[in-house]
Amino acid sequence: MIELVRTNDPVVISFIEALLRDAGIEFFVADQNMSVVEGSLGVLPRRVLVSSDTVDRAKRLLADAGIAGEIRNG
Incomplete structure (x- = not known):
């Protein structure tokens, strides 16, 4: 899986x-439950991951929605 966004x-x-x-793009949000470790402070970023075959489509979708600035480079 490819990291699409970290925020x-x-x-x-x-x-x-x-x-x-x-x-209809499958995704996984990693680090959602890290609030238990961090004490619900929101310090640790969550990551949205998509499969490598849908990453370009997902990036276009986010760009079309006006949040291209959130997309991870690399």
């Missing part, structure tokens, strides 16, 4: 999840 913003994560789900 501390739960609203951005939720928006991306909705976009990907509606587009």
Whole structure:
């Protein structure tokens, strides 16, 4: 899986999840449960991962939604 986005913003994560789900793109949000370790401070970023065969489509989807700035480079 390829890291598409890394952010501390739960609203951005939720928006991306909705976009990907509606587009039928499978994804995984890593580090969701790290709040137990960090004490619910929101310090540790969550990562949205997609498969390598859907990463280009997912990037276009986020760009079309106006959040291309959230996409990880690399």
